[in-house]
Amino acid sequence: MVVKGPGSGTLRKTHRGRRPPTRPEGEKPGLAARRTAARLLGAVVDAHTPLDALTDGEHGHPHFLALAPRDRALVRAILASALRHRRTIETLLQGYLERPLPAGAHALSHILHVGAAQILFLDVPDSAAVDLAVSHAAADPRAARFSRLVNAVLRRLARDRQKTLPRALAQTCDAPDWLAERLTAVYGAVQARAIMEAHRREPPVDFTVKTDPSLWAERLGGRVLANGSVRVERLPAPVPDLPGYAEGQWWVQDAAASLPARLLGDVTGRAVADLCAAPGGKTAQLALAGAQVTALDQSASRLARLNANLQRLGLAATLVESDLRRWRPERPFDAVLLDAPCSSTGTIRRHPDVAWTKTPEDIATMAQVQEQLLESALLLVRPGGPLVFSNCSLDPAEGEALVEALLARRQDVTLDPIQPGELPGAEDFIAPQGWLRTTPAGGGALADVDGFFAVRLRRLR
């Protein structure tokens, strides 16, 4: 993403309604944005707080909400770059430090990373990035004694970047060690590298359209993908300002995320349970396809979002707020979709904080939860009916291994392999075992998508 620095006036407005706070007397323009970026970076990497929660336009971090819309956009851009390239930035900064930063020098580290992200990846003048980082350090009692070091390091970084950045990008994997090792063990060195390369790039935006993909591709300035999604490489405006939003003609949904619901086949007039449904991308697909959808989620606030999304789209479903593990409906469903909560490592392109907030323990915990949810979901489908299990993790512990263990344990459950031609464009993603495994690195006709796993199961009795 390219943004301009303070005073350039080119950042797009993304939030409405709040008045920008007045700047404290004598404070440099743009300093509050950098201070907020460093603070939020700390919340992500030190406290493992999800970035979406911190930068939510309604309930985000108070320092973020206190910023003017233009500065909020700048903070988002700085954080996206700082997180997408965290290891590269770290490597380059280390090259200018005679010794490692003192343990616990978190504030200083975040100031340097925020400055470096602007110098290396954003269209912010170097002088502004350096000057604001130095002022920031000088005003922070935890970093004040290092303000000359901040100045020297960032100036040298800016001076050398033409030479040093390409080399650092080629030699560094932008992922924490555990994730890089895990991806390499699962996908092999070449594929893992390609996945981590994809995580460095801002992804395109895919839309699922109610009708006429060609028309909407033209109106939105995109193209139609092999699966019928419309892809726009760079949005010309915020989503709510795009043509067709207010009329409910489409919703944003990664092309890979649109595949699991299709595995239920023709759902016209069928009773379908969409479990773990919010914010409702798959509920909308199923309702649009003519199913009688019951959409269940345990989160009231997320269900409210689902409801608002369905209303905008003019689609209907029965909503249930419940923990799936405790829900006992009167009748089984003709078909069930369980899009389970997961570590979300398949969405790192869109949520670069995930790489730094999640841990291997999270994957193990989520796999256990998914096993319970899958057992509960199996109780809800009529014998013979399809159950599609999916999630947006790249880790087989939450996908392939989980399903293999289920099939070994349950003689009454069988895998119904996805057939060639069932998912146009996604042929390369169908594994020999008959399940779907997408990654941001592969894909033939349907390339550049999130990581997803999906499998179709059937209960025999």
Ligand SMILES: C[S@@+](CC[C@H](N)C(=O)[O-])C[C@H]1O[C@@H](n2cnc3c(N)ncnc32)[C@H](O)[C@@H]1O
């Ligand atoms: C990956 S999101 C689902 C995305 C959704 N299927 C879509 O396509 O828009 C996972 C959802 O599972 C819900 N969830 C997590 N644990 C649950 C449980 N035990 N029972 C019901 N819902 C649960 C979360 O609230 C969250 O909304």
